[in-house]
Amino acid sequence: MFGRKKDKEKEREDELRDEMRRLEEQMANLRRRMEKEKDYRREPSPKSPKKLRRAKGVNIDLDDEVFQEEMEEFGRKMGAYGVELGDYIKTVVSDAMRGANRAMRSVFIGPKGARVRFDDNEVSWDPEGVAARQVPPEEAQRLLAPLASEERIRILYLLADFPRYHQDLMELSGLKPGTLPHHLKQLEDAGYVTQERVRGRYLITIPGRMALKLAEYLHNQMTSGIGEDTD
Amino acid sequence: MSPSFSLNYRNRDLVLGALAGRVKQPTDIAQSEKALLSVNEGSLYFPIFHRNVEVGGVFIGLGQVIVDAIVETKRGAIGQSREFLWNGSLLMLSEDGNWSPPETIPVKGKHLKEYLLESVDEAQERAQGIFDRFFEHNRDWFDETFIQRRRGWVAQIFDRQRGKCALIASGDRIVLKIADWKVVLSGNKLIEKDGRKKVVVAGRGGTVIRLG
Numbered sequence: 001m002f003g004r005k006k007d008k009e010k011e012r013e014d015e016l017r018d019e020m021r022r023l024e025e026q027m028a029n030l031r032r033r034m035e036k037e038k039d040y041r042r043e044p045s046p047k048s049p050k051k052l053r054r055a056k057g058v059n060i061d062l063d064d065e066v067f068q069e070e071m072e073e074f075g076r077k078m079g080a081y082g083v084e085l086g087d088y089i090k091t092v093v094s095d096a097m098r099g100a101n102r103a104m105r106s107v108f109i110g111p112k113g114a115r116v117r118f119d120d121n122e123v124s125w126d127p128e129g130v131a132a133r134q135v136p137p138e139e140a141q142r143l144l145a146p147l148a149s150e151e152r153i154r155i156l157y158l159l160a161d162f163p164r165y166h167q168d169l170m171e172l173s174g175l176k177p178g179t180l181p182h183h184l185k186q187l188e189d190a191g192y193v194t195q196e197r198v199r200g201r202y203l204i205t206i207p208g209r210m211a212l213k214l215a216e217y218l219h220n221q222m223t224s225g226i227g228e229d230t231d
Numbered sequence: 232m233s234p235s236f237s238l239n240y241r242n243r244d245l246v247l248g249a250l251a252g253r254v255k256q257p258t259d260i261a262q263s264e265k266a267l268l269s270v271n272e273g274s275l276y277f278p279i280f281h282r283n284v285e286v287g288g289v290f291i292g293l294g295q296v297i298v299d300a301i302v303e304t305k306r307g308a309i310g311q312s313r314e315f316l317w318n319g320s321l322l323m324l325s326e327d328g329n330w331s332p333p334e335t336i337p338v339k340g341k342h343l344k345e346y347l348l349e350s351v352d353e354a355q356e357r358a359q360g361i362f363d364r365f366f367e368h369n370r371d372w373f374d375e376t377f378i379q380r381r382r383g384w385v386a387q388i389f390d391r392q393r394g395k396c397a398l399i400a401s402g403d404r405i406v407l408k409i410a411d412w413k414v415v416l417s418g419n420k421l422i423e424k425d426g427r428k429k430v431v432v433a434g435r436g437g438t439v440i441r442l443g
Contacts (some may be wrong), residue, residue, distance in 0.1 A: 163303065196299040197266045197312045204305035 159204035252335030287324035
């Protein structure tokens with residue numbers, strides 16, 4: 001009787017021991033996995049070109065050996081992106097160097113483009129393309145003519161605050177019902193203003209805001225004395 | 232918003248009514264902040280009922296769609312406003328209680344001939360075909376997308392030139408497909424695909440990503 005009871009207790013003990021062993025194994029597996037994940041997290045991830053572009057900017061000496069090594073390493077880590085960045089830099093340099101027969105010292109790549117420093121001068125490059133710098137005169141006229149009007153600049157300022165209905169614009173600008181549509185059409189044709197057809201509101205577009213900034217920039221430059229004969 | 236609107240094709244809660252007549256004058260049948268849908272005078276109108284309440288209709292004729300796919304961002308507005316004339320048929324469903332049926336006048340044989348129809352029965356048959364096809368093709372999408380949100384309106388146009396066009400609008404939200412022009416607009420976010428050109432605008436900050 002007692003012997004049978006003892007056998008049962010022993011069986012139970014063995015079962016518990018097996019259970020404990022299984023649990024310990026599971027715990028060890030878990031610990032190993034956690035360590036692995038920690039290591040994975042510790043590994044620094046390569047900066048994406050986007051992050052680089054967002055960064056404040058870096059001064060790069062293209063002839064610097066360390067930089068070249070870093071670029072190669074970066075390219076290896078990033079695969080296709082690395083190649084893309086390399087091409088990006090090449091484009092920056094070749095565009096900026098176009099027509100320049102001088103020794104280049106360094107290139108500055110920032111969030112809004114790049115700047116190449118020469119011994120005696122500095123050339124800027126913007127990602128939209130160098131060709132954009134040389135505006136065909138007729139295109140310049142199309143873009144600037146709508147700004148050559150006090151009324152239209154006033155309309156742009158009114159729209160820069162809020163989108164507005166025709167009636168509001170008429171009241172705030174003081175323009176007559178026959179004159180306002182003419183100015184609005186000029187601004188719409190230039191792409192500085194757009195109109196919602198359902199609600200009828202007028203809105204300033206992204207080029208519209210840029211045009212206002214251009215006018216402000218010119219004004220600030222002129223009033224600060226740049227371009228005046230100082231002799 | 233009351234959740235009373237529960238369209239369900241499989242339960243046949245929606246029924247196409249008999250030809251109500253011709254639209255008496257150009258009518259704006261649906262409008263949201265960003266879209267306007269109208270039918271021209273003379274278009275044939277067949278009401279759609281949901282548990283005996285008129286919630287939309289099928290139109291055979293002509294009309295207009297105006298869409299403002301424009302969003303305001305910190306850097307300025309972006310997008311475009313477009314206007315289309317449609318010629319063919321339109322199926323329109325609105326939220327329960329928000330549908331104002333257009334004013335109609337009686338239809339005569341000569342009016343049916345304008346739309347290459349011989350009789351009222353033939354007109355009814357064509358409208359029923361439009362109604363059935365709409366629910367047959369859009370069954371899952373319709374149940375999930377439209378019914379759950381219970382807001383705004385949905386329209387499907389069969390234009391002779393552009394083929395099938397779809398428009399869902401609710402407040403400042405739009406999902407639109409007219410030929411190659413596809414727009415998803417929600418608040419200050421716009422995804423627009425115009426043929427090969429693609430524009431994505433995100434947030435009031437004015438992030439603009441152009442692809443293609």
